[in-house]
Amino acid sequence: MARGAAVSLAVARIGAALLAVACAVPATLAYAQSSTTRVIPLDQLKSGLAYTGEDVRALQADDFANPGMLWVERGEKIWNTPAGADGKSCASCHGDAKSSMKGVAARYPAIDAKSKQLLNIEARINASRSGDQKAPAFAPESEDMLAITAYVNMQSRGVPVGVSIDGAAREHFERGRAFYYTRRGQMNMSCATCHEQNFGKRLFAETISQGQPNDFPIYRLEWQTMGSLHRRLRACLYGVRAELLPVGSPELLDVELFLAWRAQGLKGEAPAVRR
Ligand code: HEC
Ligand code: HEC
CATH class of the missing domain: 1.10.760.10 (Cytochrome c-like domain)
Incomplete structure (x- = not known):
């Protein structure tokens, strides 16, 4: 009972805070007519x-204060560390990430040519990790997954x-x-x-x-x-x-x-x- 009461209390608390938000919603939502109509125009993003x-x-x-850079550094180590059956690193095949990975993350999610599946950048990295490098895939949300993603995505800094x-x-x-x-x-x-x-x-x-x-x-x-x-x-x-x-x-x-x-x-x- 205590647990249920706590949950409904929490819900009531958020509900109250959201009331102001919800009241501001117009009766007719600006739900776009055509599926590619933009509710927020590009120049207002x-x-x-x-x-x-x-x-x-x-x-x-x-970059010296940004705590995310610790994961980028860890990701750079992973990039350069041999792994898998053939002892290759990401760098053995892709070279310098600064050029080979520039703008890559900005194109994802994308349909993968090989598997025909929609892959986000994490899934694409893992497909290469297991398929090309022949090493065990990174576990979702693990420190290594976050690190290699941070390193790859950083190469798309400033890329639209x-x-x-x-x-x-x-x-x-x-x-x-x-x-x-x-x-x-x-x-x-x-x-x-x-x-x-x-x-x-x-x-x-x-x-x-x-x-x-x-x-x-x-x-x-x-x-x-x-x-x-x-x-x-x-x-x-x-x-x-x-x-x-x-x-x-x-x-x-x-x-x-x-x-x-x-x-x-x-x-x-x-x-x-x-x-
Ligand atoms: C009750 C209000 C609320 C709803 C509903 C909600 N979010 Fe959020 N969301 C937030 C808040 C608060 C944050 C953190 C501050 C911010 O960036 O808006 C956030 C953050 C985010 C961010 C990160 C933005 C950034 O700059 O890092 C994304 C992406 C996002 N929400 C997407 C969604 C999606 C998709 C849904 C629907 C499944 C959703 N949200 C539903 C309140 C909401
Ligand atoms: C044995 C060689 C090899 C290794 C090792 C390897 N890859 Fe790949 N990777 C490829 C090939 C081949 C492709 C598909 C062709 C392409 O798009 O460049 C690819 C594609 C990718 C892509 C998609 C590129 C794009 O333009 O969409 C990413 C991201 C990627 N690899 C990341 C990694 C990461 C991170 C590692 C290390 C954890 C790694 N790869 C290890 C060979 C390799």
Whole structure:
């Protein structure tokens, strides 16, 4: 009973805080007519960095202070360390990541030519890790996975996000978009309720941003560690008391593709810092 009461108390508390947010939602949601109509026009896109504070911006801007750089350094070691059946490192095949990986992360999620599956950058790294390097894949959300992702994604710093939704990617995009606009959880809110109708408003200690994905993996001060986009999405699902989908699940991959399409042109920021 105590547990149930605690949960409903917590829900009531969030509910009260969200009331102001929900009341601000117009009766007719600005739900786009055509599936490629942009609710937030391209010239009004803003990185989440714009909604953090001075302190967070200063941390992210300084590579010596940015805690995410510890994962980048670990990732660089992995890049250069031989592993797998043939004793090859990532560098043996890909050379200097600064050139070979430049702009790669900005194109993901993408349909993989070999498997015809939609892969995000983590899954693509793992496909090469197990398929080309013949070494055991990195476990989801492990320190090594976050480190190699931070290292690869950092090579797309300043590169505009630009994914394809053509061909086989299209159905993933449509599913991701439907997921985005579906109300869910005890709070009965969609992603758009917060990130399209209420960005710029306060929610507890945070200012709601447009929910853009151009910064991952992030060092989040609340976590005191690094986390992937999927970890962040789980935190949002938890916030509205909706079903927590696992990291790497098809639903989160689809919504990741929609988010990347929606963020077209925003520049890569990994490793970023967030509250
Ligand atoms: C034995 C050689 C080999 C090794 C070792 C290897 N790769 Fe690859 N990798 C390839 C090949 C071949 C491809 C597919 C062709 C391409 O797109 O460059 C590829 C593709 C990739 C891609 C997708 C590139 C793109 O443009 O979409 C990424 C990312 C990647 N590898 C990361 C890694 C990482 C990280 C490691 C080490 C953990 C690694 N690879 C180890 C051979 C290798
Ligand atoms: C109740 C409001 C709320 C809902 C609903 C919500 N989020 Fe969030 N989300 C937040 C808050 C608060 C943060 C942290 C501050 C920020 O960046 O907005 C956040 C952060 C994010 C970020 C990281 C932004 C960055 O710059 O690092 C992404 C991406 C995101 N949300 C996507 C989603 C998606 C996709 C959904 C739907 C599954 C969703 N959110 C639902 C409140 C919400």
